[in-house]
Amino acid sequence: MPKNLSEQLLHELGSSIVQGKRQPGELLPKVETLSEMKGVSRTVVREAMKGLSARRLIESSTRTGTVVRPREAWLWWDPDIISWAAAAEENQSFLMQLTEVRLAMEPAAVKLAAKNADEEDIAAIRHRYDLLEQSVNSEDEWVAADAAFHEAILHASHNELMQSLIQTLQEGLYQSRHTTMRILQRAGDSSRRMALDLHRDVMTAVIEGKEDEARMRMETLLHTVSRLLKEYEAEVKKEAPK
Amino acid sequence: MPKNLSEQLLHELGSSIVQGKRQPGELLPKVETLSEMKGVSRTVVREAMKGLSARRLIESSTRTGTVVRPREAWLWWDPDIISWAAAAEENQSFLMQLTEVRLAMEPAAVKLAAKNADEEDIAAIRHRYDLLEQSVNSEDEWVAADAAFHEAILHASHNELMQSLIQTLQEGLYQSRHTTMRILQRAGDSSRRMALDLHRDVMTAVIEGKEDEARMRMETLLHTVSRLLKEYEAEVKKEAPK
DNA sequence: AATTATTTGTCCGTATGTATG
DNA sequence: CCATACATACGGACAAATAAT
Numbered sequence: 001m002p003k004n005l006s007e008q009l010l011h012e013l014g015s016s017i018v019q020g021k022r023q024p025g026e027l028l029p030k031v032e033t034l035s036e037m038k039g040v041s042r043t044v045v046r047e048a049m050k051g052l053s054a055r056r057l058i059e060s061s062t063r064t065g066t067v068v069r070p071r072e073a074w075l076w077w078d079p080d081i082i083s084w085a086a087a088a089e090e091n092q093s094f095l096m097q098l099t100e101v102r103l104a105m106e107p108a109a110v111k112l113a114a115k116n117a118d119e120e121d122i123a124a125i126r127h128r129y130d131l132l133e134q135s136v137n138s139e140d141e142w143v144a145a146d147a148a149f150h151e152a153i154l155h156a157s158h159n160e161l162m163q164s165l166i167q168t169l170q171e172g173l174y175q176s177r178h179t180t181m182r183i184l185q186r187a188g189d190s191s192r193r194m195a196l197d198l199h200r201d202v203m204t205a206v207i208e209g210k211e212d213e214a215r216m217r218m219e220t221l222l223h224t225v226s227r228l229l230k231e232y233e234a235e236v237k238k239e240a241p242k
Numbered sequence: 243m244p245k246n247l248s249e250q251l252l253h254e255l256g257s258s259i260v261q262g263k264r265q266p267g268e269l270l271p272k273v274e275t276l277s278e279m280k281g282v283s284r285t286v287v288r289e290a291m292k293g294l295s296a297r298r299l300i301e302s303s304t305r306t307g308t309v310v311r312p313r314e315a316w317l318w319w320d321p322d323i324i325s326w327a328a329a330a331e332e333n334q335s336f337l338m339q340l341t342e343v344r345l346a347m348e349p350a351a352v353k354l355a356a357k358n359a360d361e362e363d364i365a366a367i368r369h370r371y372d373l374l375e376q377s378v379n380s381e382d383e384w385v386a387a388d389a390a391f392h393e394a395i396l397h398a399s400h401n402e403l404m405q406s407l408i409q410t411l412q413e414g415l416y417q418s419r420h421t422t423m424r425i426l427q428r429a430g431d432s433s434r435r436m437a438l439d440l441h442r443d444v445m446t447a448v449i450e451g452k453e454d455e456a457r458m459r460m461e462t463l464l465h466t467v468s469r470l471l472k473e474y475e476a477e478v479k480k481e482a483p484k
Numbered sequence: 485a486a487t488t489a490t491t492t493g494t495c496c497g498t499a500t501g502t503a504t505g
Numbered sequence: 506c507c508a509t510a511c512a513t514a515c516g517g518a519c520a521a522a523t524a525a526t
Contacts (some may be wrong), residue, residue, distance in 0.1 A: 004493065006292065031510060041495045043285070046513090047292045050248070054296040054320075062512045063503040076406040077319035097403045104350030104404075105343075112342060133259040161339045162346075165407075246513065283515045288493090304492045304522040353487060 005040050006047035011080070012038075013048060017057050017068055018084040027057065028066040055081055077165070088118040091176060094239035100174050103222055105166055106150075107215040114206045114214035121156035122207050128152040129203050136192050149199060151204065191228055198224060247282050248289035248321040249451040253322070254280075254292060259310055270300065297323055297362055303418050319407070324414040333418060335447040340414050347408050348392075349457040354399035356448045356456035363398035364449050372443050378434050391441060395448065433470055440466060 016022050028034070031049070035042045040158040049066065052058045055075050060066040061171050062144060085094050116127070128149040135141030147170075174209040205214035258264050270276070273291070277284045291308065296298045297317050302308040316323060327336050357366070370391040377383030387411075396405050417435040440463040447468035 006493090023279075031513095032511090033452070043288075043496085046285075047289060047493095050289045051296045054293050061503085062501070063510060065511060071402065075405070075410075076403050078317060079408075094403075098403045100350070100354060100401055101403055102405070104346055104523065108342070108346030143498060159339045160313065161318050161336075161343055163314070164316070165343070167290055167321075168317075195374040231304060248513090274491090277516095285514060285516085291492095302492060305490055306522095381504060482519055 005044045006051070009038060009040060009048040010051040010160070011046060011084075014052060014080060015084040016054070017052070018074075018081055018103045019088040022068050022069045025067045026068045029166055030065060036183060051128045056082075066083070069170060078166060079171060082168060083175060086141065086172050086176040093107070095173070098169060099226070102169055102173065103219075105162065106168065106222060107218040109154055109162050109166060110206065110218040111163070111211045111215040112159055113153050114209050114211045117156035117206055117209075118160040121152070124152045125149070125156060125203055125206065127197065132199060133196060136196055137189055141166055146195075146199075153202070156206065195221070195225065248293070251280060251282065251286060251290040252293040253326075254297060254340045256294060256297070256322060257326040257329065259294070260316075260323055261330040264310050266310045266312045268310045271311070272307055284348040299323075300361060312405045319410060319456075320411060320462070321410045324410060325417060328414045337415070337418055340411060341468070344408070344411055344415065347404065347411065349460045351396055351399045351401070351404050351408060352444060352448065352460040353453045353457040354394050354401055354404070356451050356453045358400040359375070359398035359448055359451075365443055367391070367398060367448065371441065374441060375438060378438055379431055386435055388437075388441075395444070398448065436465065 002011060013022075013028075021202065022028070029037065031042050031045050034045045038045070043218075049058065049060065053060065053191045055070055055072050055078050058066050059069050074239065076082070077086075086098075088094070111123070128145070128151075132149050133146045136147045150170075152224075154166055198217070202214060202221060205217055244253055254402075262474075263268070270278065273284050273287050276287045280287070291300065291302065295302065297320050298311055300308050300314050301311050318324070318327075324340075327333065328340075330336070353443075355363070370387070370393075374384070374387040374391050377387045396408055399405065440459070443459045444463060445455060447459055
């Protein structure tokens with residue numbers, strides 16, 4: 001998947017750090033040694049190192065060598081770091097943290113959308129909602145239509161920073177949720193129909209420019225989905241206990 | 243300031259892109275040319291490029307060369323990108339967006355703190371508040387004490403992701419605000435005394451575990467400070483109109 | 485469809501800078 | 506002050522990919 005050798009090595013080293021296989025404070029092998037270990041040139045190793053230090057996972061200094069930086073220095077909002085952390089064995093706590101941020105940001109974004117949406121935005125949102133309505137009977141189409149709807153709302157906030165943030169956030173959640181998503185889909189059309197109503201409520205408030213209304217309805221939507229998720233998780237656990 | 247040549251070049255190229263001097267879609271000079279232009283080796287150029295592509299500011303492919311990626315692909319939550327954007331000429335819109343995110347995140351973090359703070363956290367928060375109280379008469383000490391107080395609250399949220407996010411956020415705002423800060427400080431002890439009360443209210447709610455109370459009080463605090471800022475900005479503008 | 489030109493990607497020998505012992 | 510060990514920097518060579526001819 002990675003395009004070139006240095007990206008490959010970057011992912012290998014990066015995930016080993018984020019997943020705790022290399023602890024903060026630990027000294028990495030010197031460039032020459034790594035080059036031999038991985039069978040690549042020093043150039044490739046050095047370029048991978050640049051990727052790691054751009055994410056503040058490591059710090060290099062002459063003579064001392066290259067050490068893994070403490071967790072609080074890491075740039076957690078890098079999509080790769082999030083992806084590596086979400087792919088870790090023990091990721092429950094991390095996913096909860098991601099969810100907490102989402103619960104804070106999405107309603108705020110919708111509130112902004114209600115304030116800032118122009119005619120073009122509203123047309124786009126309406127269109128996405130129609131597509132959502134049409135795909136209420138299809139498991140596969142629903143997921144894509146749902147994402148597109150949220151993206152249209154997000155775009156209407158006219159805040160690039162929030163868009164970027166929520167996007168990386170969603171990707172992180174998505175990666176570790178595709179199994180759970182399947183579970184939710186199994187719930188069938190009825191829960192999707194319920195979700196559809198909640199989506200329409202959000203849309204209406206945005207179109208009418210009712211900021212706080214829009215924010216609260218998004219909160220309701222998120223909490224409902226989260227409750228559904230928990231219920232079905234519990235149910236599955238009951239059916240197949242380990 | 244930058245430690246080595248490649249970081250120097252990275253900052254030069256990175257800020258020129260973020261500040262719009264090199265537009266999305268534009269083709270960068272090839273490695274060899276850049277190497278000659280800047281008087282550094284190709285190795286240095288290549289390593290700087292790695293830094294830019296880690297931040298998704300550029301994309302390279304063989305034969306085609308290296309192009310500046312569209313703004314929506316950029317990793318906006320990289321501290322360097324934020325710093326470059328905050329240092330731009332036309333940064334009003336960017337600062338507003340940063341502020342909007344802050345207004346969403348800080349109250350959410352305080353709410354979490356009210357939920358999750360343990361004895362240790364509470365002791366730390368109390369301590370920071372005492373320092374804040376003691377520095378109400380000193381312009382210089384206040385800024386540092388205020389930051390420390392917010393950091394202690396943030397730490398009590400027990401959410402590394404939020405901490406990281408708000409920290410980079412604050413650094414971005416701080417960089418472009420140090421002039422405005424001076425203005426606010428000029429307001430004298432009275433406004434600081436008012437702010438102190440608001441801080442105490444937040445602290446109390448956190449200690450008592452009143453989540454929504456804590457969130458709302460932080461919202462009040464932020465809005466009050468923002469209002470004070472605007473008032474003094476307007477006043478200064480009146481005194482010295484351009 | 486085959487060839488060529490151009491640019492990134494990769495390798496490596498070598499030299500320099502810097503902090504440690 | 507010298508020796509050592511590491512990152513940093515330089516540049517020539519070749520490989521791989523792809524747009525243009």
